[in-house]
Amino acid sequence: MSTTTAAPTRIEQRFADLAGEGRKAFIAYITAGDPDLDTTRDHVRRLEDAGVDVVELGIPFSDPVADGIVNQQAAARALAAGATYRKVCGRVASIRKASDIPLLFFSYLNPLLAGTYAANIRAGAKAGVDGYLILDLPGGATDDYVRPLREAGVNYIPLVTPTTAEARLPGLLRPAGGFVYAVSREGVTGMQKSMSGEAVGVVERARRHTRLPIAIGFGVSDAAQAAAAARAADGVVVGSAIVKALHEAGGSAPALRKVQRWVADMVRAVHGD
Amino acid sequence: MPGKLSQPDRRGFFGPYGGMFVPETLMAPLQDLDRAYRAARRDAAFRRELSQTLRDFVGRPTPLYFAERLSGEVGGPRIYLKREDLCHTGAHKINNSLGQALLARRMGKRRIIAETGAGQHGVATATVCARYGMDCVIYMGEVDMERQALNVFRMRSLGAEVVPVTAGERTLKEAISEAMRDWVTNVRTTHYILGSALGSHPYPMMVRDFQSVIGHEARTQIRRAEGRPPAALVACVGGGSNAIGLFHPFLKDPGIRMIGVEAGGLGLRPGRHAARFAGGRVGVLQGTRTWLLQDRFGQILNTHSVSAGMDYAAVGPEHAWLRDLGRTEYAAVRDEAAVAGSDALCRLEGILPALESAHAIAWLLEAGAALGRDVPVIVNLSGRGDKDVQQVAAWKEARRQRGRTSA
Structure with a gap:
């Protein structure tokens, strides 16, 4: 178990509050800077208004090997508009002036290594980021990368997948905080027509090694799937489907309101309201 | 099996490079x-x-061929070509x-x-x-x-x-x-x-292990041909497999220079080349920690080389480690020189090299004389150039056009 002596992060607090109410968490992913950082700030507010519990901001990277086509294109748009890790941190700081929504960064390692890693993490924490999920960290000198997260007081959120061997789980989960991200299937991020049955098994295996909440992600794209995933876990992540809907809505206010209502429907399905 | 010098640790690291x-x-x-x-x-x-x-299927061992006329042109070492171009399918x-x-x-x-x-x-x-x-x-x-x-x-x-x-x-x-x-x-x-x-x-x-057959054969062959170890090994480095395959079996031998040649493209400006050691910085891409061409925000830069096999933003992690240890060294050769190297090998030896391999030939033509008089040098001729003839023809035509407009 992680030994957190510091104050709980917003992520930890939100999961604790939800558990107290007997409710599950709805986590929304969007790519930061798609199509620009001002829009990202507006999207975060829309998601918060829709009742989302935690927002994952994807840090755009030129070579996102774990992402499907929707998130690849979103990252390309964000980079074309000039998004950088530090600019995203800056925008988080401005979001924090008006909002206490739990925020986490979903990133590849390399953008976090530009300059020094520890300074980048401190900058994120100072801006108000609550946790980091680093896609391509698992096997590489993990302690070197986890320690600065702990020192900055933010959560390290690991990914557990259907292929993760039971023997790896203790090492993977020991430094974790906030929640554990259970990947529902083998594959990249992106929408699926039906939820994989493997998700339940992944959650059950992870449960044997952690008391942290577990959220299911990768491939959840509508209210029915979200509700089904929520029954098997403590939270649900919806990513590509929201990225795609927001992109298609473009700058149209009625279309954006429609996306917000659709997200709110998914949130209600997960909360059980 | 090769010595301890360059085996990765349990987590797959060569010193600070590599990993998972x-x-x-x-x-x-x-x-x-x-x-x-x-x-x-x-x-x-x-x-x-x-x-x-x-x-029986690939056609190994490939010859180690003394390139007499190329040696004369370079004017110093006795140059041997490791003929990987003669492998079935035309490359290592x-x-x-x-x-x-x-x-x-x-x-x-x-x-x-x-x-x-x-x-x-x-x-x-x-x-x-x-x-x-x-x-x-x-x-x-x-x-x-x-x-x-x-x-x-x-x-x-x-x-x-x-x-x-x-x-x-x-x-x-x-x-x-x-x-x-x-x-x-x-x-x-x-x-x-x-x-x-x-x-x-x-x-x-x-x-590297599967490609080390190149170096193992060459090590035996050069001893038979020259009765002494080579003074230097030269190979092109895209990802670096033909180079590490040649270099690795020689790591246990002291005093052999090992030179990797990267793609200098159109010159060492961002986006115009693929010389990671000349223009890069350490980072993590596609599973490995190594030297990368990237901008200051950690985004991977575009690369350029006339040769598709050299046109990549990262270099193999063991190369980075051997370079830190001072065991290998790296140079960059530009498109123009690589094409000239290809032409030279055609005319001097009747061998059409792949544009990748032509970078190693080009480096020898530029700098090979300094390797020493009459000392044996092995160049990995990693592939044949039939695949590149249209590309080279187009490149020459484009240059001719440019020459006409600027004239």
């Missing part, structure tokens, strides 16, 4: 692959089958494809995927898949498919499915990402034959 920086889904198959490979290389039956197939790539295909069969995986840049690795992989009756899917950037249309035709003739990759720059880097995405999705049935000494552990170690 991959999505969690790939950790299990990579660890399975590591175990299966270590078991295979201890297995005498596996080694015997590999070496017999290298002999098949040494690795064959080894990995035998390993995949041993692991019970019937579906093979691979990326390719110049198309040589794709052709080699499609060839061994045809030989062993395996399904084969090759990911190739759209730009490379245009540059190397002949190899696309060859792969399809061999029964492979060639999937165009349309993301980003549409070259090798994007093809690797797409192959990794396929592997993440189909890990249980599929083996990914990565084509260079790159990516996550165990690939840099395993690909």
Whole structure:
């Protein structure tokens, strides 16, 4: 178990509050800077208004090997508009002036290594980021990368997948905080027509090694799937489907309101309201 | 097996380089692959089958050929060409494809995927898949498919499915990402034959071992030809598999210079070359920590080389480590010099080299005289150049046009 002596992060607090109410968490992913950082700030507010519990901001990277086509294109748009890790941190700081929504960064390692890693993490924490999920960290000198997260007081959120061997789980989960991200299937991020049955098994295996909440992600794209995933876990992540809907809505206010209502429907399905 | 100097540690690191920086889904198959490979290389039956197939199917050993007229032109060392261009399918790539295909069969995986840049690795992989009756899917950037249309035709003739990759720059880097995405999705049935000494552990170690047949043969051959060790080894470095394959068996011998030649492209400005050591910085890309061409925000830069096989933003992690140890050194050669190197080898020796290999020839023409008078030097002629003739013709035509407008 992680030994957190510091104050709980917003992520930890939100999961604790939800558990107290007997409710599950709805986590929304969007790519930061798609199509620009001002829009990202507006999207975060829309998601918060829709009742989302935690927002994952994807840090755009030129070579996102774990992402499907929707998130690849979103990252390309964000980079074309000039998004950088530090600019995203800056925008988080401005979001924090008006909002206490739990925020986490979903990133590849390399953008976090530009300059020094520890300074980048401190900058994120100072801006108000609550946790980091680093896609391509698992096997590489993990302690070197986890320690600065702990020192900055933010959560390290690991990914557990259907292929993760039971023997790896203790090492993977020991430094974790906030929640554990259970990947529902083998594959990249992106929408699926039906939820994989493997998700339940992944959650059950992870449960044997952690008391942290577990959220299911990768491939959840509508209210029915979200509700089904929520029954098997403590939270649900919806990513590509929201990225795609927001992109298609473009700058149209009625279309954006429609996306917000659709997200709110998914949130209600997960909360059980 | 090679000495301790350059074996990765338990987590796949060569000093601070290498490692396993991959999505969690790939950790299990990579660890399975590591175990299966270590078991295979201890297995005498596996080694015997590999070496017999290298002999009878690939055509090994390849000759070590004394290039008398090239030596005269360079004016110093006695230059020997390690003739990997004479391997079946025309390049060193098949040494690795064959080894990995035998390993995949041993692991019970019937579906093979691979990326390719110049198309040589794709052709080699499609060839061994045809030989062993395996399904084969090759990911190739759209730009490379245009540059190397002949190899696309060859792969399809061999029964492979060639999937165009349309993301980003549409070259090798994007093809690797797409192959990794396929592997993440189909890990249980599929083996990914990565084509260079790159990516996550165990690939840099395993690909190097399969390519080390080059250096082992050359080490015996040069002793027979010259009765003394070489003064220097020279090889082009895209990902770096032909170079590490030549260098590695010589690491135990003191006093041999090992020179890797990177693609200088149009000159060492961002986006115009692929010389990682000259213009890069350490970072993490596609599973490995190594020298990368990237901007100051950690985004991978576009690269350029006239040769598709050199056109990649990262260098194999063991090269980075050997360089830190002072065991290897690296230089960059520009497009123009590489094309001139190709022409020179054609005219002097009657050998048309791949544009990749031509970078090593070009370096010798520029700097080889300083290696010493009458000392033996081995150059890895990693592939033949038939695949490049259209590309070279177009390049020369474009230059002629430019010359006319600026005149």
